[in-house]
Amino acid sequence: MTPQPHHSRGSLSPSLEHYLRAIFDLQENKGYARVTDIASMLGVAKPAVSAAVKTLRSNGLVSHRVYESILLTEEGAKRAKGVSGKFSILMHFLTDVLGVEEEQAFVDACVMEHYVSGNSIDRFLDLLRFFEEPGNQEILEKFHQFRRSCESVDTCPTCSYHCDISVIDFDDMSKKIKQSKRRV
Amino acid sequence: MTPQPHHSRGSLSPSLEHYLRAIFDLQENKGYARVTDIASMLGVAKPAVSAAVKTLRSNGLVSHRVYESILLTEEGAKRAKGVSGKFSILMHFLTDVLGVEEEQAFVDACVMEHYVSGNSIDRFLDLLRFFEEPGNQEILEKFHQFRRSCESVDTCPTCSYHCDISVIDFDDMSKKIKQSKRRV
DNA sequence: TAATAATGTTAAATTTATTTAACAATGTTT
């Protein structure tokens, strides 16, 4: 009889976070989330959902009696809302600001929402808002014109970014980070 | 005697891609990459490196005789350069444009480089260049002022983005994507 | 050159996330 954590303040894996948000969105849009809905939404098999829900349940983020639909707890809803908000910010940024195709933006936002820090998301939001400021829309329009003009030039289908951007030294950076951790 | 693929055009896992780039950076900066260097750079145990190198080798991306240092093949170097370029673009974007702290930017760029599509990276690069255009630096400066003014307002340490950004419907989007796949 | 230190590998175990196959529970239809 090992005591189980009934709610966790710890961080979720990207995968579990994604399940959590799917449940949130289904709950918002149809009022409830069933295993099959989640499975089809995320493109995974049902047992994967069962397993994920079990873990979320043991973390106190959903309540779920077997064979019934899944409900977010207060804590679960709070977290899901956070992820959902990140997604929206990223999606708007990618499509409205950068001009990324909607489908591509969706795929990218769906992974970034789990991997990009809250700090950076805040900055993305700042930039999004900056372009919404009165008078700044024309700057965005100017960028879109610029973008269309260089698009054909620098797009590398092989993802080989041999561009003129100054290279940042990964090795150096990782050392720097380590040192700063040591200081703490 | 199953025939092994001596080089693959397929895609690498984020983890393997990260090893590949670490090897590239070490090779660039010290001329060679040893297991211990890679392990300490990435903060993993040595057997993890051995295993990763073995896989990279079977994919024809590195050449490595046991107990000797690891060399990228031509194909390996090409791929590593691509990842490294993505990293630099992201790093510049996060620090120079968004104004994210260097350490945070490093962490974020290190995951984004593997997860964000080439399409979106191209758009990040466009925006980076837009701000470098003569006359546009002052726009960036204007943004930085704007950013500093709203920073304290919208930063949510709990990552709860209950902001005024219009919510994008994940459920709808995922259906749309599925339909478009069906069309193909 | 023998002992020691550093470096690298193998083996075994663990964790997470997934799949398929089989089964159980629930809902619907005739």
Next chain:
DNA sequence: AAACATTGTTAAATAAATTTAACATTATTA
């Protein structure tokens, strides 16, 4: 209510990426 369809679970297997412990190889040094 019985048959069938849908939905959900459990069990077993797999794959990727990791760890620790033990061992092998190579390099250094006393």
